[in-house]
Amino acid sequence: MAFSLDLASPDTRPRVPAATIPATSGEKPSLIGLDRESLATALRSLGVPERQIRMRVAQLWHWLYVRGVADFGQMANIAGTLRQALDAAYTIARPEIVEEQISVDGTRKWLFRFPARGAGRPVEIETVYIPEEGRGTLCVSSQVGCTLTCTFCHTGTQRLVRNLTPDEIVGQVMVARDRLGDFPDAATPEGGILPSEGRLVSNVVMMGMGEPLYNFDNVRAALAVVSDGEGLALSKRRITLSTSGVVPMIAPTGEDMGVGLAISLHAVRDELRDVLVPINKKYPLAQLLEACRTYPGVSNARRITFEYVMLKDVNDSLVDARELVRLLHGIPAKINLIPFNPWPGSAYECSDWDQIERFAEVVNQAGYASPIRTPRGRDIFAACGQLKSESERMKKGDRIAMESAPASELAAG
CATH class of the missing domain: 3.20.20.70 (Aldolase class I)
Incomplete structure (x- = not known):
């Protein structure tokens, strides 16, 4: 383990809101690390009906953090069309x-x-x-x-x-x-x-x-x-x-x-x-x-x-x-x-x-x-x-x- 090390004044340090989906250069944004509200926002951007948002967020959370899947295709209880839309727009790949x-x-x-x-x-x-x-x-x-x-x-x-x-x-x-x-x-x-x-x-x-x-x-x-x-x-x-x-x-x-x-x-x-x-x-x-x-x-x-x-x-x-x-x-x-x-x-x-x-x-x-x-x-x-x-x-x-x-x-x- 390395010791904690100090870098800049807290007044000047970069601050990234927790709800931000991180953008990458030439890469799809990741859903990993987002809170439930931000996952809901991601689903809305794909046209998921509001009445389904809570259920779909729970499904995504379960597959990501309980099962630990790294491929949308493994999310068996999510409709194929939504899995394809998620895969086209976002990533859940590991480092x-x-x-x-x-x-x-x-x-x-x-x-x-x-x-x-x-x-x-x-x-x-x-x-x-x-x-x-x-x-x-x-x-x-x-x-x-x-x-x-x-x-x-x-x-x-x-x-x-x-x-x-x-x-x-x-x-x-x-x-x-x-x-x-x-x-x-x-x-x-x-x-x-x-x-x-x-x-x-x-x-x-x-x-x-x-x-x-x-x-x-x-x-x-x-x-x-x-x-x-x-x-x-x-x-x-x-x-x-x-x-x-x-x-x-x-x-x-x-x-x-x-x-x-x-x-x-x-x-x-x-x-x-x-x-x-x-x-x-x-x-x-x-x-x-x-x-x-x-x-x-x-x-x-x-x-x-x-x-x-x-x-x-x-x-x-x-x-x-x-x-x-x-x-x-x-x-x-x-x-x-x-x-x-x-x-x-x-x-x-x-x-x-x-x-x-x-x-x-x-x-x-x-x-x-x-x-x-x-x-x-x-x-x-x-x-x-x-x-x-x-x-x-x-x-x-x-x-x-x-x-x-x-x-x-x-x-x-």
């Missing part, structure tokens, strides 16, 4: 899979390509699936690239291209469910909803490429579809949005989305966080933590997650640990300690494991859960902070060589 990699630990990474939008060009992003005992977490991207240069994050070295649209965000979830067999058999007439306890994709985290809160409207629209109880039906308690600290949009996230909140913290002093997470210059720690204290719905039963990457001799002292505890006083929280995942050219090294454990002990003794996150998918560059979708892909031999190199060599770039 193109350019590459699928499977780690030795079972982690999967997909490189997706989306068609050009407007005057733009086709773009690529990465999505990661992490299997764990009793759960499976999908790390979803919200933007193509990033404009900030968070110094520990590989994604931050790739420039921002554009925001992802609701269909592109939801499409990542649907492809993952396709590839993992999480949809019921669409060909079975009585096929039903897969029981939630049997799902391989049980959790979604908006922690992939990009800063979700600088693509607020599209992320909100996409998560509304993902969490809808009559479709993909992922509980909002199983969805977490990670932000680097776009303070003005934190309260609206709780009010409008109602999902779990994670903060990419990584430092306990403004002067250091200004370097590691540059948005801190705009929204310093005091403002960020106050927004967390007042986050709608936060409680001991629904804690905020603080992500803290462990950088050797940078932010990993016991003084830092005690200051972290002081800063978070009064906030229902847990702290994920993340061993730094190396990438070519990085100036940092991962903290020594003994030091990470000592840091965790200080935090634990203060009453905060502080699990040390086991690195996953390092061999396929799918770990935290490693996602990057530029066309120049690292060759497998180069990845293996990097994994076996001493940390001092990696830091030298």
Whole structure:
């Protein structure tokens, strides 16, 4: 998973209304990611009688999100003439899979390509699936690239291209469910909803490429579809949005989305966080933590997650640990300690494991859960902070060589 990354002022970020059917260059607009009202509008544009709209919307929703079909021709209870009209005007195709990699630990990474939008060009992003005992977490991207240069994050070295649209965000979830067999058999007439306890994709985290809160409207629209109880039906308690600290949009996230909140913290002093997470210059720690204290719905039963990457001799002292505890006083929280995942050219090294454990002990003794996150998918560059979708892909031999190199060599770039 990549850390959330910050891109532009919220006053200037693009805002796409949730009801907009996204237009593509030379491509049919997609019905994926639309709310029911927008699906109704699409059906009206094809001349469907008003008395049938509600029924047809329900049918489309069922086929798209319960059965997971990617072809109008499979929608058996919709008249053939309407299926043909839908196929001529719209698409429900999945994102193109350019590459699928499977780690030795079972982690999967997909490189997706989306068609050009407007005057733009086709773009690529990465999505990661992490299997764990009793759960499976999908790390979803919200933007193509990033404009900030968070110094520990590989994604931050790739420039921002554009925001992802609701269909592109939801499409990542649907492809993952396709590839993992999480949809019921669409060909079975009585096929039903897969029981939630049997799902391989049980959790979604908006922690992939990009800063979700600088693509607020599209992320909100996409998560509304993902969490809808009559479709993909992922509980909002199983969805977490990670932000680097776009303070003005934190309260609206709780009010409008109602999902779990994670903060990419990584430092306990403004002067250091200004370097590691540059948005801190705009929204310093005091403002960020106050927004967390007042986050709608936060409680001991629904804690905020603080992500803290462990950088050797940078932010990993016991003084830092005690200051972290002081800063978070009064906030229902847990702290994920993340061993730094190396990438070519990085100036940092991962903290020594003994030091990470000592840091965790200080935090634990203060009453905060502080699990040390086991690195996953390092061999396929799918770990935290490693996602990057530029066309120049690292060759497998180069990845293996990097994994076996001493940390001092990696830091030298």
